[in-house]
Structure formats: C-alpha cells, structure tokens
Amino acid sequence: MPVQPRVGLDLLPDYVAGRTVPGAIKLSSNETPDGPLPSVARAIADAAGTLNRYPDPSVSKLASRLAEKAGLPAEQISVGCGSVALCHQLMHAMCAPGDDVVFAWRSFETYPIATGIACANPIQVPLDAAHTHDLDAMAAAITPRTRVVVVCNPNNPTSTANRRAELDAFLDKVPSDVLVVLDEAYREFVSDPEVPDGLDYVRTRDNVAVLRTFSKAYGLAGLRVGYFAGPKQIAAALRKVYVPFSVNSLAQIAAMASLDAEDELLARCETIVAERDRVRAELIEAGYEVPDSQANFIWLPLGDKAFEFSEHTLANKVVVRAFQPDGVRVTISHPEENDLFLHAARSYQSDRK
Ligand SMILES: *Cc1c(COP(=O)(O)O)cnc(C)c1O
Secondary structure (H helix, E strand, O other): OOOOOOOOHHHOOOOOOOOOOOOOEEOOOOOOOOOOOHHHHHHHHHHHHHOOOOOOOOOHHHHHHHHHHHOOOHHHEEEEOHHHHHHHHHHHHHOOOOOEEEEEEOOOOHHHHHHHHOOOEEEEEEOOOOOOOOHHHHHHOOOOOEEEEEEEOOOOOOOOOOOHHHHHHHHHHOOOOOEEEEEOOOHHHOOOOOOOOHHHHHHHOOOEEEEEEOOOOOOOOOOOOEEEEOOHHHHHHHHHHOOOOOOOHHHHHHHHHHHHOHHHHHHHHHHHHHHHHHHHHHHHHOOOOOOOOOOOEEEEOOHHHHHHHHHHHHHOOEEOEEEOOOEEEEEOOOHHHHHHHHHHHHHHHHHHO
C-alpha cells in the first residue's frame, strides 16, 4: 500500500478562498480596497535591507505595543500569522483528541478545519432566524467535553453582531474552565455602540479571549499578522505551539507602522462603513433581504440561489462569494465598485421577473 496521511485527514474540507478573476472586481475576500499607507510601505521597504537576519522570535516589540493599547500585560498577548494561524494554534493548545469545540454555523470556515486538524469534534450550532449567533443554544451545547466556544463577532459571512446584554448573559452561563474566544476580525467596522469591545471582557473575565487581525481594517492581508489577547496561561500555550520565526520581520515592522498610522486607517474604515450602509439601503430598496451589517461586507440570504446569483454578478465582472446553499457575501469597496455590484444585483432581479 502507498504511504498515506493520517486516518481522517481526507475527510476534512479544504479551505476555499474567495476567487480572483483577472479583469473582474474582487468583492470576495473582505479585503480593504486601498493598499498600505505610504508610511507603512516605506517602513517595509526600509526593513528589506535586514532580511538576512531572523525575525524577533518573541515578536516582543509588537506584543508590548498591542498590550499597551489593550490595557493588558504583555504576557496576555500572543502574536501569530493572522488569526487563521492563531485559530489553529488555539485548537492544538486547547484540545486533546475527542474534545469538543462549539461554534455557530454558518460561520468562518477556518473553525471546522482547525478543529478537525486538532482531532477535536466540531459542535455546530445553527444561527438564529436573524442570521445571528444563537447564544442560548450555544450555551446549551456545552458539555463536560467542551474546551472552547468560538463566537465570531461580527460573524463572517453573515455580518451580524451580538450585543452586550446577550453576551453578558451568555458569558455568565459558560463554565469557568471553558474558553470563550471572540473572533473580532471586523471590530474596526462595528458602528453599533451596543456591540461590546471584546477586550473589555478579557480585562474582566478569566475565561475570555479575543482574536484580532491586521488583515482587514489595517490592510495587511498579504503580510499575515494578527494577535490573541486572553488568559496568560493560554497565551503562553499559544506561544508554545507557535512555529518559530513564522511572523516574519516585514510583518512585524508593518504592523507597528500601521499602529503609528492608526488614525488614518480608522478614517478609511469610516468611509467603508458609510458605503456599507448605503449599499445595504439600496439593496433593500431593490427588494433584497439584507441583515444588519457591522462589518465591511454584507450578506444576502439567497438560499440555494446563492451560486446562480454569484454567476450573474461574475458575468457582470464582479466577483462575490457564494456559500451555497445559504447565501452570498459581498465585500464593500470604493463607491464606483459598489455601484457596479448594485447594478448587477438589480439586473439579477429584473432578469428573474
Ligand atoms: C478574515 C478573517 C480573519 C482574519 O484572518 P487572518 O488570518 O488574520 O488574515 C479571522 N477571522 C475571521 C472571522 C475572518 O473573517
């Protein structure tokens, strides 16, 4: 018999990234439409001359900056190659084979993959009718085998967020030995003041962690850097399962330069948020159901028409992300690109009449 990978690995789904189609507008990966700021690009270029040296293995400067910003000791921070890598580290650090990880479905596709690679069981709890995490059902899904509960807030791909009162009530119910991870990849696009900042929970509760990334609001998706903030013993465990040197020097430098330019980057987010609200209003006007969005994308719960819709926009040179048979996720971009998408969405409606 030929050599084979371990039993069960072939049963796990592959990670499917948003498509890139040459000549078409890409609204399929929740990236920011603008490149790095000139100051960030300059810092990266300046650092190129030192690439014969290994990166700082403990990512110490960036970790201290992030700790200071979060109002936490640096030992509660662990930097990784984006929150996707941190998610994998987390499952490896938290779960023994056969342990349970609870998360909502549909949610970020990394969760079932990272859970399965760590030989843990994914416990998927359906979203509620408003396409939001059903926190009561998630609390009820916790058993003595549960090690981690992931709450993606706002949720990818449905864009909806859970509010403070319901999160408070949920956290009160979770046993103290179960880690609740709030994946806040889109935190900077949240405009509803009732959606809490997860770092407030990290500061006040011993079993809550937050994942943040430089890939979205900070525009560094290509460099791969994100961080975990949570209980210090878990941050230490993440550092233990970290692949040495994997957060590269340019990523460390660029993340720090982006923190220096934070005001400029957050101003860009405000523009995206205004566009998001405009696009959503126009889609509702055109007859679509569009859940409230707290992210840089919107969700069209088109059910089994998801794929057909995405083929229609593609024919109009706009790439969106279909999650057959649930819906379509559309990233918010510059006004001209959003208008091309809106045009395609309207023509889809009129073709079907
Ligand atoms: C985009 C995204 C991330 C960020 O991934 P990186 O690995 O940091 O690029 C994390 N979580 C969710 C839910 C996302 O949508």
